[in-house]
Amino acid sequence: MIEFRSVSKQFPDGTLAVDDFSLTLPSHQTTVLVGSSGSGKTTLLRMINRMVDPSAGTIEIDGSDIAALEPVKLRRSIGYVMQNSGLLPHRTVIDNVATVPLLRGVPRKTARTEALSLLDTVGLDRTLADRYPSQLSGGQQQRVGVARGLAVNPNILLMDEPFGAVDPIVRAELQQELIRLQSELGKTVVFVTHDIEEAFLLGDQVVILRDGGRIAQVGSPSDILSNPADDFVASFVGADRGKRALHVERRGGSDILVDTEGRLAGVLVAPTGPEASPDHRAPQ
Amino acid sequence: MTWIWSNLDLLWDRTLDHLVLSVPPILLSFLFAVPLGWLANRYRLSRGVILTASGLLYAIPSLPLFFVIPAVVGTSLRSPLNLIIALTLYGVALMVRVVADGLASVDKDVRQSAVAVGYSGWSIFWQVELPMAGPVLLAGLRVVAVSTVSLATVGAVIGAQSLGSLFTDGFQRGIQAEIIAGIVLTVALALLLDGALVLLGRILLPWTLLAAAGRRALRVARAAEVSA
Numbered sequence: 127m128i129e130f131r132s133v134s135k136q137f138p139d140g141t142l143a144v145d146d147f148s149l150t151l152p153s154h155q156t157t158v159l160v161g162s163s164g165s166g167k168t169t170l171l172r173m174i175n176r177m178v179d180p181s182a183g184t185i186e187i188d189g190s191d192i193a194a195l196e197p198v199k200l201r202r203s204i205g206y207v208m209q210n211s212g213l214l215p216h217r218t219v220i221d222n223v224a225t226v227p228l229l230r231g232v233p234r235k236t237a238r239t240e241a242l243s244l245l246d247t248v249g250l251d252r253t254l255a256d257r258y259p260s261q262l263s264g265g266q267q268q269r270v271g272v273a274r275g276l277a278v279n280p281n282i283l284l285m286d287e288p289f290g291a292v293d294p295i296v297r298a299e300l301q302q303e304l305i306r307l308q309s310e311l312g313k314t315v316v317f318v319t320h321d322i323e324e325a326f327l328l329g330d331q332v333v334i335l336r337d338g339g340r341i342a343q344v345g346s347p348s349d350i351l352s353n354p355a356d357d358f359v360a361s362f363v364g365a366d367r368g369k370r371a372l373h374v375e376r377r378g379g380s381d382i383l384v385d386t387e388g389r390l391a392g393v394l395v396a397p398t399g400p401e402a403s404p405d406h407r408a409p410q
Numbered sequence: 411m412t413w414i415w416s417n418l419d420l421l422w423d424r425t426l427d428h429l430v431l432s433v434p435p436i437l438l439s440f441l442f443a444v445p446l447g448w449l450a451n452r453y454r455l456s457r458g459v460i461l462t463a464s465g466l467l468y469a470i471p472s473l474p475l476f477f478v479i480p481a482v483v484g485t486s487l488r489s490p491l492n493l494i495i496a497l498t499l500y501g502v503a504l505m506v507r508v509v510a511d512g513l514a515s516v517d518k519d520v521r522q523s524a525v526a527v528g529y530s531g532w533s534i535f536w537q538v539e540l541p542m543a544g545p546v547l548l549a550g551l552r553v554v555a556v557s558t559v560s561l562a563t564v565g566a567v568i569g570a571q572s573l574g575s576l577f578t579d580g581f582q583r584g585i586q587a588e589i590i591a592g593i594v595l596t597v598a599l600a601l602l603l604d605g606a607l608v609l610l611g612r613i614l615l616p617w618t619l620l621a622a623a624g625r626r627a628l629r630v631a632r633a634a635e636v637s638a
Contacts, residue, residue, distance in 0.1 A: 177526055202528030212523025216541045216617045226527050258617040274527065284526075 133183035144339035156315040158329035166339030205275030205283040211267040220255040265296035439501025447509020468503035508550025512543030
């Protein structure tokens with residue numbers, strides 16, 4: 127469990143990136159911080175592994191104040207995945223994945239064996255192990271980034287717009303892969319994005335942020351969709367434009383879902399397969 | 411040509427002398443330039459001071475330098491050490507800016523992600539910044555190597571035996587073949603050291619070689635990803 131208690135961050139240039147932010151992020155769940163640029167979402171994420179230290183307030187992980195922990199040690203215990211993968215271009219895929227275990231003093235051979243099995247976990251072919259990051263596609267690089275984040279088997283996984291720089295098809299694939307991984311691993315995931323669709327897809331708890339890290343609404347995707355707290359949230363999720371209010375129209379023998387403005391949103395089908403569950407991840 | 415065939419021993423000796431005079435300054439200037447370049451890249455104040463000083467250093471004419479160095483260091487006026495020190499100074503002057511620029515060219519995202527996953531202060535420098543600045547450092551070192559080999563010929567003027575001695579001797583005695591041999595050997599030696607550095611780069615910086623191959627592999631990978 128991660129707890130923010132009245133956390134503020136003012137940068138030396140005077141910008142107040144985060145103003146009196148309090149939130150509890152439950153363990154083994156995915157919390158998505160979503161907001162436009164300037165909402166302080168990345169600053170909040172970076173406070174969790176002490177890349178940024180708050181100017182006021184405290185952050186606790188499982189009840190202990192992280193200000194008392196040594197930053198480097200803390201970072202080595204938390205997985206971190208960022209946009210553009212952040213892989214070291216001069217290290218092979220396998221060495222990139224093994225980076226943090228090696229820093230923690232795991233013997234080279236053990237670290238590499240474990241890294242190979244992590245490639246399986248994130249759905250990468252083992253033949254890619256000896257390539258350099260520049261030899262991989264954007265989607266493959268992001269998978270390596272996720273494998274690196276998981277390499278020390280951390281309880282917490284921080285993800286900073288990890289799928290922001292890949293094309294929509296690959297992004298959808300990576301999102302499904304993350305859902306699969308999370309159902310197997312049950313990490314405490316903190317995910318930052320500006321894409322509300324991504325937030326609703328991945329988040330157990332979604333936090334919609336205004337400027338300065340002020341919380342507009344916290345809740346499950348279905349809570350937020352059915353009860354937007356205010357006009358800001360309604361406009362952010364698109365409810366004010368009728369995007370979220372769907373009705374069924376019978377067209378050409380199919381049940382078509384149409385929004386208030388007449389945009390086609392999808393087709394009504396019976397739930398099938400393993401994804402047919404009553405929660406928000408069921409096909410909408 | 412006959413002069414050359416009958417003086418092969420002399421040419422070989424001068425080439426070796428030249429190598430002994432130019433290799434230490436190349437290595438030393440790299441060793442000194444790395445910490446100075448790091449310092450120049452680290453703080454704004456030190457950047458101004460160090461880069462200006464190293465720029466001025468390169469502007470000092472070599473002949474006066476050969477008289478200043480013995481006075482400061484305490485070597486004898488005709489010691490080859492003077493030349494090695496002078497060439498090291500010139501090499502440092504060139505190399506410091508290259509190191510500073512090379513370190514500054516390291517991708518901020520990569521640096522930040524290295525911090526994020528738990529690299530500590532010095533390990534970021536040794537394991538991330540320095541290797542990533544490698545291609546720039548290598549390019550700078552190649553310039554230093556070639557310019558040092560060329561500058562080392564000046565040693566002949568202060569009595570340090572080198573390929574430059576072939577020019578001075580050839581001029582004094584009017585042997586044109588000797589002058590030409592000196593020029594050709596100097597160029598050849600410069601090319602040899604340059605080639606050695608390129609080879610060293612391929613061994614130490616294998617990922618840069620793969621950039622082109624990588625782009626090819628990438629196209630294949632993309633195609634596979636789309637069809638999958």
